[in-house]
Amino acid sequence: MKKLIAGVVLGVSLTAMAHGAGDPQAGEQSAAVCASCHGQGGQKPIMGAYPKLSGLGENYLHDQLVAIQSGDRVIAEMTGLLDGKSDQELQDLAAYFDSQEMIVSQANPDLIEQGAALYRGGNMASGVPACAGCHSPQGKGNEPGGYPRLGGQNAEYVTKQLKAYRSGDRATGSNAAIMMDVAARLTDAEIEAVANYVSGLH
Template identity: 80%
Template structure:
């Protein structure tokens, strides 16, 4: 019985660490520099090729910030921006952006049917798995697994990332190998369709 209780306590503690390590209020203080590209609260980027950061998932956002700071994920526009931030600063930033509400975009009606079929069912002929398996049927992501929310994300950004996974220019970080394997089997038309679909998914 003591072992069972200890296991439950440990499990709850680890869950708290995974989900509650950042302080959103503290993160807001460092978020001003991010607004120049990602918009206030990470909700409306100034360019569609920049991601919405709002509600992407704290675990995912934190991992990306760590990779960007370490140089494992090269983003020229962010060079040096994180250099003076501590690990706790990065956790706080991730928590802040994850606490913001994100709106959805309008998917291209001509691409919805194809995008939905790929997102929900994959492509059995080419071996592409359903995106919903990792990113949730509603596109809300998988926080414990570190898979980001896709619902409402800018289509141009999603397409750019899928292309980067496919050509190997985005190869580092957690889950990168999975995404590289998936993207390698996607055609340009499939990338366009699924990127448009998730931008309007809600």
């Protein structure tokens, strides 16, 4: 597992060097259509099941846009929205959303203790690593490694994605193998708790 993580992080880091050249101002012009679901600046989605896009990390956002455009990551609500866009336009969109401030959500206090324990320490008994190891203790993510910011993200969306990794419905992306392995070890209760915790993490 350690070799897998090291190899993936190295590969992602090398790939990340080729990106990071997006123009936020150009991306803002293309982002108007995104606001109808993700809110202005990607900060306040209309539904909890939709992700906040603000401040997630330019490389991560670009990789996801490429995967959605190619059909490798299927999101029904995004069908056709990225058709015809060049890679530079996708990079500009990623740069724009990354430049926006994440607005932190309000976590459910009843689940914070369990969520914090998982996020910061994992679960040694079931082999779940600490989320903080890749996504940082403050939930800011790891831009060179391609790990997105989690702090402030909608709990409903995080829950949905962890379950998608666990079931194999989400299997694309440079860190998908790691996330699928982690999610496979999580119970529904643990997923709910850690998703709640990160929603208020800042």
